Amino acid sequence: MSLSSVLNTAQSSLTNTSRQTSVVSRNITNAYNTDYTRRQAVLASTAPGARVVSITRAADAALMRQNADALSVWHAQNTLMTGFERLSLSVNGVDNATSPAMRMGELQMALQTYSASPGDRSLAVNVVNSAGDMVRSLNGGTSAIQQLRTDADVEIKQSVDRLNSLLADLEKINTDVMTATRLGRDASESLDLRDGIVKQISELVPITTQLRGDSDMVIFTKDGVTLFETVARKATFQASPLLLAGQPGNQVYIDGVPLAAGQGGDTDAGGTIAGLLQLRDTVAPQMQNQLDEIARALVDAFRQASGDDGLFTWADPAGELRASTIVVNDLYKTNPTAVRDGTGGTLNPDGNAGFTGEIARLLDGFDASRTFDPAGGIEGATTLSTYATASISWLESLRQLSSVAAEKKSATLARTSEALSNKTGVNIDDELAKLLELEQSYAASAKLMQVANDMLSTLMATVR
Secondary structure, rough: HHHHHHHHHHHHHHHHHHHHHHHHHHHHHOOOOOOOOOOOEEEEEEEEEEEEEEEEOOHHHHHHHHHHHEEEEEHHHHHHHHHHHHHHHHHOHHHHHOOOOHHHHHHHHHHHHHHHHOOOOHHHHHHHHHHHHHHHHHHHHHHHHHHHHHHHHHHHHHHHHHHHHHHHHHHHHHHHHHHHHHHHHOOOOHHHHHHHHHHHHHHHHEEEEEEHHHOOEEEEEEEOEEEEEEOOOEEEEEOOOOOOOOOOOOOOOEEEEEOOOOOOOOOOOOOOOHHHHHHHHHHHHHHHHHHHHHHHHHHHHOOOOOOOOOOEEEEEOOOOOOOOOOEEOHHHHHHOOOHHHHHOOOOOOOOOOOOOOOHHHHHHOOOOOOOOHHOOOOOOOHHHHHHHHHHHHHHHHHHHHHHHHHHHHHHHHHHHHHHHHHHHOOOOOHHHHHHHHHHHHHHHHHHHHHHHHHHHHHHHHHOO
């Protein structure tokens, strides 16, 4: 081997070592960046020596898709679970202490106590006060439910705006990837950015991706609607300033196609938006319907034997009876003994202090058979008491189911994230080991340069 070949080989080795060291250093710098994909310098043999011909990414499209799917379903489930927990606390209170069922039990107990001593006016006052607690539970529950729906509507708007922003960013980054690929330049940075944006999009809506020539990416929703193809498609949504009971929310459209909400406690939804739609349009309206049914049943059960309004009525007699409009009859507030005697004393004209007929009839109303609207999602409850209790069971059952499903989907997300990280992420120990190897390679190349230099110096001295 000639001295020039030795020098060329050493120079090539030093150049390659420098580029490899740069790649390894970048890997170590981004070791904790979850959107970064590990790089590797690819060498090719030349005569003499070798050279770095490309920088490759340790990407895995299959694992990336699995991770995006896991992200999507977990975000939908977590959104739903958070909504159930909020409803449980805001409507029923801690340990269901302020739930309509609990307040109904307190009212029933107050009536039973009054029945034992119907001549005690303070016990009549206690019945009316318990009725007030019952009304406040229904009114407050309605306010909490509608506030949740309004908040969900706001979050849907924010999520749709974020989705459009991410799609706009994706359009620019995807163009950069295609341009770099066509020109043969390293597109690693742009590819990392694109993968990161795809992950964020999957948190909002369930997606599938497809790669075309020049690394061009196309994105579809799970329903097959095109979300991105060269240019971003538009997601649209018109938020409502305030959602009232019985008022439907507006739909989310992607490229003009409505986005479907999820169903079930273990929701089949993917992405935060579908989870929010399920809360706003399915879960909350069902619970509102349950409160409305309880309110209607209370008004009917406490109606006086004469047919006149009883202990419960509603604020606007000409309007629709709902949990938001039920009130305690003013006639009972001013004259609590109307619980025993009826308004105007018509049920107990003699003013008999031991009269309990009306109180007994009211108590029977809690267990009287009646029909409830199936839209509330409760089956098998045929009395006021059992329906109110079933309302708690309905919510707690869904909340528990949602919580268990969230844990399972979180575990799946953790597994897919770990698998993706193991395949494409940076292992600092491995990279440090590579640095040691490169250091040794650098030292060997430097030694070879030194030897060649000594030989050349000896040769020159001999010639002189």
